Amino acid sequence: MELLNQLGKNALAAKYELQKLTTDEKNHALCKAADVLVQESSFLLQENAKDIAKGEEKGMHSGLLDRLRLTEERIKGMAEGLLQVAKLPDPVGQVIETIERPNGLKIEKRRVPMGVIGMIYESRPNVTADAFGLCFKSGNAVILKGGSDAVCSNIAITKVIRQALKEEGITEDAIQLIETSDRAVTQEFMRLKEYVDLLIPRGGAGLIKSVVENSIIPVIETGTGNCHIYVDELADLNKAIRIIINAKTQRIGVCNACESLVIHEAVKDALLPGLSEALNTYHVEIRGDEKVQQVIDCVPVTEEDYGTEYLDYIVSMKTVASIEEAIAHINKYSTRHSESIITEKKENAEKFLNEVDAACVYANASTRFTDGFEFGFGAEIGISTQKLHARGPMGLKELTSYKYVIRGNGQIRQ
């Protein structure tokens, strides 16, 4: 496809320029882009209004409209995000390891940009600026394919950032947007392997599944979180309730919210009445197995519930007779995002932390901490739920690869 090949070629040319930029040059450009975003607020709002009008016309759900909407405040937020990224350490060029071989070869394992990163995401205009900031700081060119409902907003944001880059004397093709909403183009984008080094989908489970199944470019899966909290036989039950309420209700629609509780039979009678009451305060519907139903009023749970990421005021509950059963249940239904055990017994905590297969495993803390900022990375482009390359919150470092730089003085292989 002509359009995509052109974007690919532009990005390829840009990546060689971007990898030569100094940290100062990158930081300066990020600050400039932040400034220009704020200066151009009225243009951005005007373009965003077109998307909003179209969305209202087609009867878009108020939650989606809210995510689509830009305000002065939100534009400032995007700019602030870029300034924050400017302050983070530059991973590019870091020497990860050095090896000196007996034959005198000096091998240096050095962090380098990925090259060209593709992002496919839904109709959230702020992702356009965020993704640019993280990719740019880590020395990568980015090609963006945002949701079609945000197309006017995304075109406007991209235009403003490209303008800022131009004023800095940096290749504008550091950020490019696929402007069409044609699905065939998105499919073709996933096959642009000649130019794109890494594809990151951000959005709901359907979007991510489609990218994983159709892309021939390496993909990092992000975000689907069917997160469990296991309340052990030896848990502090007050701690358990506090953590469960936090993980379930502090923010309902996020991937690190708790969706399912696994409860040791020995504590169900002591835990459930108080927990149920606390959850009721937040209008959380409980779907429990038979043993849960014996203690509290709740909806009977189904097998399907155990595999569901509700992103809603619903929680499933399963009772188990042992920590082994809890671990097996979690390993069966986990999306490998974040899983937590509440226990005062150190051996049980360590067993859980060792044996549960997930990006982030917690003892006695809320799953809501799985987040680039909470981990101290300063920013994140997503939370990886796969095992290749990066797992858990992905910051700048996770947007880089490495190369081996080998210096010799004439060595040949025997």
Next chain:
Amino acid sequence: MELLNQLGKNALAAKYELQKLTTDEKNHALCKAADVLVQESSFLLQENAKDIAKGEEKGMHSGLLDRLRLTEERIKGMAEGLLQVAKLPDPVGQVIETIERPNGLKIEKRRVPMGVIGMIYESRPNVTADAFGLCFKSGNAVILKGGSDAVCSNIAITKVIRQALKEEGITEDAIQLIETSDRAVTQEFMRLKEYVDLLIPRGGAGLIKSVVENSIIPVIETGTGNCHIYVDELADLNKAIRIIINAKTQRIGVCNACESLVIHEAVKDALLPGLSEALNTYHVEIRGDEKVQQVIDCVPVTEEDYGTEYLDYIVSMKTVASIEEAIAHINKYSTRHSESIITEKKENAEKFLNEVDAACVYANASTRFTDGFEFGFGAEIGISTQKLHARGPMGLKELTSYKYVIRGNGQIRQ
């Protein structure tokens, strides 16, 4: 497909057992497997003879027959490989990083096995034992799909290793083989995402391309090497000839052999006659551009040559007017494996090392060093030419992922 689902389920069960093994248990089992392979030599030779007979019957090329053939010596070589892996440090459980957060959360980034690794490879029975050794030591269960011409040999090797594991009280499903040659099964294997965490194809460019295009499991591409040596304006020409002869001829059919030379115009008259003579000694056919043709007798090079991994006694030659042109040419045709510059000028070396986009970039050394043993990794499962997860030679560490282990005392998110 019932067969694959069963293998997948077995591997899934095995992975949870394998991640609990201690380093000693793993090493002991590797030594046991090495012993049993040697003890069962006559069985292995007998089964291998069936593959050889079938190969001869269908008129298999002598080079392929040689790769397929087992001998007492080669069986000892496989056993030796397992003993060597037993001696390597165990990457599993290593703490890569620790972070303590202001809220008291203690975050540990810990190396863990991938889980289940799938290998698709050609008819080289030794890969069966090698792949098992590396995957097992790094705590992974492996599902193998070897070339159909080696099926009796692979079944025999797998059987012997499983026997050794059983005697050690370790789950035999640490190694499983897809025994059928049905192509539909291989296609389905690439979609076994529910069970397989990582797929590694090993073989020719066609095999690797097919896996990359059809797999929905994350893939690490290995091995295709269109490797260049650039002889700079300021090269030591004797060093250049020695290195080129080594990289081109020391072993012809390997991925880190040199396939193409890029030569600065300023040195062509001084370099080419001597280089041509040296290459002639090894019967290497030279395919050169017009300026090369003006200096030495050679076959005219085509555009297609520049993109070809010959794996043969052929080398292409391209002249350039500057190091920038050399870098651009290499970045255009490189398969991102190994690229080398010969120069005495430090700035030029650094420019090349910085700007060439490949897993391994060399100054003044042969590309033949791109190898797990030569890098000091002790072993390798392949050489990654992609940027995700691992680049260059992949040892035990590259067969692991990591998880974040977070210990708290009741922390909830504000």
